[in-house]
Amino acid sequence: MTETAVKSGPSRRDFLKIGGAAALVVQAGGLVAAGNVQGSSAETYTGWESFNPATQFFNRKPFEFEGPAHLPVADVRRPSHMTDYVFGRVATFQRAYEANPTWTPDDPVEDLGVPDPLVAFYKEYPERLEWDYRTFSETIPTRDEDYKVYGNYYKLADAYSSGFTAHAAYLPTAGSPPEESDFMEMQRNWPEPKPIGDPVPFKNEEKAAEFIKEVAHRYGATLVGITRAKIDYFYSEGWAGCPEDYDYSKLPEHWQYVIVIGVPMEWDTVLASPQASTSYEGYDRVSTAAVRLEGVIKNLGYPARASTPMTYYDMIVPPFAIEAGLGEVSRPGYCITPELGSNCRLAAVVTNLPMATDKPIKFGVEEFCNSCKICAEQCPSGAISMADSPDEQEWGTGPVLRGYKHWYINNGACYNFWRESMGPLGCRLCVAVCPYSRKDNWIHQLAREVDPRDPTGITRESLLFMQKNFFDYPEAVEYRRVGSGGHFASYRPEPAFLHAEDFLDIPITSPHAD
């Protein structure tokens, strides 16, 4: 009689199978944890992780084209500080309205008392007049009342923002015409301004561009590109330090190159738009970097002049950013870049230092913006076009803006909501909700690299499907004031360090309480 061996416990095969299954579960959990660490990692905060050339990591070469990126399709009109530039226009309107407070849009615009160019502008864009009037007759007084109730809720956001403005008054602004100020050194505290020295020659234009880009990054620029100056994008009047009778019809001879730099606003706070975020995070850094860049160029003996949000703009910068290959024009009108998306604040330096210029790029923004429309759907003021393409716009001037094909933006409606929102002045919601405005982790790297290389558009439509169906968005009306159907919503909650109720011993009323 033989005995049959009876096995007890799992076999070797079962052990391996069970071990494999257990490893799978552990690995899945590990990947969730690793993903969590990557998603929140400081290294993914493009432009805020370091001052380093590596921040401009997108390989633009495959997407370059000869350019120019902008071709006029009609008679070109240069932008005006008094009309197109919203702050210049509303300031002019405000002065006239305060002197003539009984004026209403039912009265002739000539009776308002604004200069003739603005009268002509308002006749061409009557909706801007309506919005500018509404801003000062209704929105600002209402906002003042709202602030008495909810202002303390945004106390820390206001304070945080004001910190970024602290040294704005100390940034040098040109005090005389370009032919003089651009040739003077920038150092303060000297009894007399000193002229810059003789130009130090570079070995070639490529080396000059290489050096300028390297130092621009080290001065704080996340992105930098170089292009040729073009008069179409310079304001038609009002350059810094220039008298009214200055000849604005041509560029000064030494305004030959434009160095464009860009930095992001902080990635957590910008998501708290439109209420608690601040543009000054970006303005401060980009202005400081541009002024430093002006300094280094002058030190090498070349005239230079910075145009920055904290000093002064002699030009509209986005067209130059696009020509310099930083990105593409978008539905809301600004430059979307591969690295920063819409979250890119710009400044520029003009000079005659000979440098190799960059080429514009096409990496799919035009097609994406045609399909996406999230910014337009979310915009509480309705300032952004909902048309399927610039060619199909039914309002404003259609697809032509000052002679160039462009999306139409009602900056009067946009500014009106600036003055309705709580917290630091402004909105930035279109920046926050833009699918391109994302941090630099593997998911967004994948989207950034695959979509521009997919000629079928399947990737674009898939990404948009996920963006619109997986991510939560407030209704546009929720961003508006309490009493207008909203509750001063933000796209995403304010970062914890801006929660006033957690830090301040003051009475606080939350607009979200009900």
Added chain:
Amino acid sequence: MFFDGNIFWLFMGILTVVVGGGFNEFAKSRGWTLTWWKWALAVVWYIIFMMGFYAWGTLIGENEGSAGFRFFLMIAFISAILAVGLWRLLAIGSSKNVNTQ
């Protein structure tokens, strides 16, 4: 931080080997003959499936946990569909009358 360090990814590599070993034994028990292309398909499927977890965690880290979970569900759904097809492909050429003892 452990979860973004070299030790963690070494550990993940070891786990991948263990998962592969377990899969190999599972295939043998089913009588499947694992050719190179079956291994390749299985690896691709596994990468897609695991990517769902990694993406979920990443979006949690971005404070977009809800979106992350929805993305994970989508990947899980796609993985389930792919798994059915993969299963049939893996079974091609399997031995009959499999003795699993």
